[in-house]
Amino acid sequence: MTYVRNRTFRFACAMLLISIGLAAVGTVARQQSPVPATPPASSTPSASSHAASNADFAAAADEVLGQMSDITGLKLVSPLKKSLRTREQIRAYVIKEMDDDKDADERYAGERSAEAFGLLPKGFDLDTLMIDLLTEQIAGLYDPKTHEFYVADWIPIVDQKMVMAHELTHALEDQHFQIEKWSKAARPNDDAELAREAVLEGSAMAAMVDYLMAGTGRSLQDLPDINPALLLGDMENTPTLAKAPPFLKDALIFPYLDGLTFSAAVLKGAGWSNLPGVFNKPPVSTQQILHPELYKANKPSPVVTLPAMDKTIGPGWKKLEDNIMGEFGWKEVLKQFLGDNKATPLSTAWDGDRYQVYEQAPAGDHKPDDGQANDRKANDRKANEQKSDQQKNADQKTDARKRGKLLLVARLRLANETQGQQFFSAYSLALDKKHSKRSDEVKQRDFYSFTDADGGVFLRCVVRDCVTLEGGDRAVFAALTKELGWAPQTETAQSPPGRGAHVGH
Secondary structure: OOOOOOHHHHHHHHHHHHHHHHHHHHHHHHHHOOOOOOOOOOOOOOOOOOOOOHHHHHHHHHHHHHHHHHHHOOOOOOOOEEEEEOHHHHHHHHHHHHHHHOOHHHHHHHHHHHHHOOOOOOOOOHHHHHHHHHHHHOOEEEEOOOOEEEEEOOOOHHHHHHHHHHHHHHHHHHHHHOHHHHHHOOOOOHHHHHHHHHHHHHHHHHHHHHHHOOOOOOOHHHOOOOOHHHHOOOHHHOHHHHOOOHHHHHHHHHHHHHHHHHHHHHHOOOHHHHHHHHHHOOOOOHHHHHOHHHHHOOOOOOOOOOOOOHHHHOOOEEEEEEEOOHHHHHHHHHHHHHOHHHHHHHHOOEEEEEEEEEEEOOOOOOOOOHHHHHHHHHHHHHHHHOOOHHHHHHHHHHHHHHOOEEEEEEEEEEOOHHHHHHHHHHHHHHHHHHOOOOEEEEEOOOEEEEEEOOEEEEEEEEOOEEEEEEEEOHHHHHHHHHHOOOOOOOOOOOOOOOOOOOOOO
């Protein structure tokens, strides 16, 4: 989904994860060494200093840049532009980058796709949450477009150094691997691009850990396996994150924490000399991030297809997305309705997927061109910042009513037939929880359907492939399975456990 790969989202959370994770990493480091784990000494002002001068900043940045070059083995190829920025300057820059990186239509498609899977509430305003998060957490960033490093001018030098350690690793990687081009080379596969983002953020986190442990005689390789939960700290106490849907929290931290565990695994043994190999042969899926042993085993990227449904569903519908969820995405869907304990073992059976999301335009709706849409979004954002929370909630409900009906088609391949059957049972329950008001239920060993206010919902599994349609009708689902080469479904009404069955779509 396009919202996951929006790089401004990463900018916003960098300082958050750095600040809450340092104490945990330091604790682990101290347990492994009698030498206190502190950042490298320098002649720059202490943490009690507040705003840094340009001279102090430049000296500290040059010092940390040299240290990160020593840690990673990546030499500085050309001088790096760097500057202090005010909160307002950084905020304005990141908002502009958000608009440039993904236009209004792409961000809208990502929001609605997440809504179709049940990961975001109907009418959820992702842009507003992004802006709030940026305002709350901005600390600094490296811009691979201009090859410039910015850091907040109100942060003490010692704290700036932690941001520098992370972001200057990006700068060094950029000079050697052109990270903007490298990351986008995975498009249009969202899952593969998210995996590359995890390489970038995870390697920067790993370098930051080594920076923190400098002087202890140890490094990340000497630590036991890292439990990402140790780095979460008090995220729930962060005001904006506290009100964010669970999926967004997970999407925010995935590149950092799961990327860190992946980096720790691939750096074992030869250390940082392994890093160029990861850029030369990047992971092809979030599955390889979650299971580094599959990356090391060169597990190929599975290919799963869906037939084009445009003609089948008829006029008046617009395709918003046609992409791949990956193991991370399906884990989040299952977790949303079944909890983490059931979601994790089910999602590890992922062996490829494809999904499509369509929207039926409301009657008389006129979609502006991209330029108009972006201008409108910018104007709406400015007006929204002046509103109270009560007004924002009311507007969100109104916007949800204006949006068109959604149709979701998804195909998921599991590792084997047994896991296909397990997924069918589990996802049937997930659909029950997602659609609380149901009628016309039909449930068989490998087929489940019902009707809700938005149309028909269908789930069918054949051997290790499962397909689901939400928001369509019986004819569309029959056409879908026919295109897949599946035999026609013979429906016999069977009462789902604890409920009466009805046939009559």
